[in-house]
Amino acid sequence: MNERVGDIELRLLLEALYLRYHYDFRSYARSSLRRRLRVAMDKFGCQSLSQLQHRLLHEAALMPELMNILTVQVTDMFRDPPYFRALRERVVPLLRTYPSLKVWVAGCSTGEEAYSIAILLKEEGLLERTLIYATDINTVALEKAQAGVYEIDRISGFSENHRKSGGHGSLSAHYTAAYGKAAFDRSLKAHMTFADHSLSTDSAFSEVQLVSCRNVLIYFSRALQDRAVELFRDSLCYKGFLGIGSSESLRFSAHSASFTEFSVDDRIYQKVAS
């Protein structure tokens, strides 16, 4: 098949990143990668992907910036309030039946989703017996997630979402504001562990009752999506829950038979088989 030059360049660049830095983007969705690499080309003043490849191979110092362009996902706390409302009203009553809980937020980026879940569980009185694993491949983003400090001008949007999601009381009960920033509470962080984990190359690491992985799978190819969903399946206990993004679906996944739809509109699934 006559491959277009741009496609050849893209494949070579992804191979180069893998061989040189062991970051594996070879099975990422090409359409989003292309757009983000175009941003990187502009940023690094490159006319083509081949030029970008040359610079990345020889200048390791560019990698943190490239990783930010390729992997950072800015999201809001309690993004899609109906999802968090469904977790609170439909999933939490079942989570209550476990003496101890583990939750995995996969692809946590800068931490907004992980803190949202921590706050939700705290409000429901479950955080004390919960450990939340928040993982990502971007170590710079993980450091920000660990810090749990966000610009104060984002807080009103977060609060609005929190309220719409059925949150008890005010979001301000969970952070301290100072110098234009909001720092989320130590009492939340005491139950959160942030770790470097790749859905493309690492394996399952614990048995959990809930996996929340929203708008991460859309950046993967079908094959890599299947791998990630398999990891979730292997990590979840029987009847454990998997939550994904509002326009994502397990319908096209190789492992759809392992899950049943628990809250269809909110994209919350329950594991029924291994």
Added chain:
Amino acid sequence: MNRRPLEEISAVVIGASAGGVEALGVLLPALPARCRAAVLIVVHMPRQRPSLLKDLFTARCPLQVREAQDKQPVEPGTVYFAPPDYHLMVETNEDASVALALSVDEPVHFSRPSIDVLFESAAECWGDRLMAIILTGANSDGVQGLAAVSRLGGITVVQDPGEAVADTLPAGAVRTGLAQHVLPLAGIGAMLSQLGRAP
């Protein structure tokens, strides 16, 4: 450049913002039931779920109307709306089949979904088998996308800015000089009615 005849078109992309729902109310009923092309649409709407677009047009369009889901195979003769707050793109699989792809990347021209993102991705996927339509709109998201469609050999259509509810977008698209057809909605509807005509 010679453009393909309408019956050889594999996909139609449509972009609109202010006034778009009314304009689509004229165009989508004009699609013929025999149409084999897939139709992908971005309309700028307030961020809300669930989107009402699918329900709004299901009864008024002879083709299947769906809200796009990630990795959904693109089927002929089907209309897909970009979901609220996601960019809509297309992706060619290894077996050359085409699937929908979504992203939550930053808004483009303050818009997510963005018309530019859809048009650029569709142009790369379908090249000269693509027809792109810019309708009424109050910002410039879509102008670059139309240029990409033109560069890769697709057919470019713009709603007559004089008729549009908001003319910023269509006038911007006309100014690029890359619009092959500048037509009122009735004229665009007549073009759509030829889609999927027996060759």
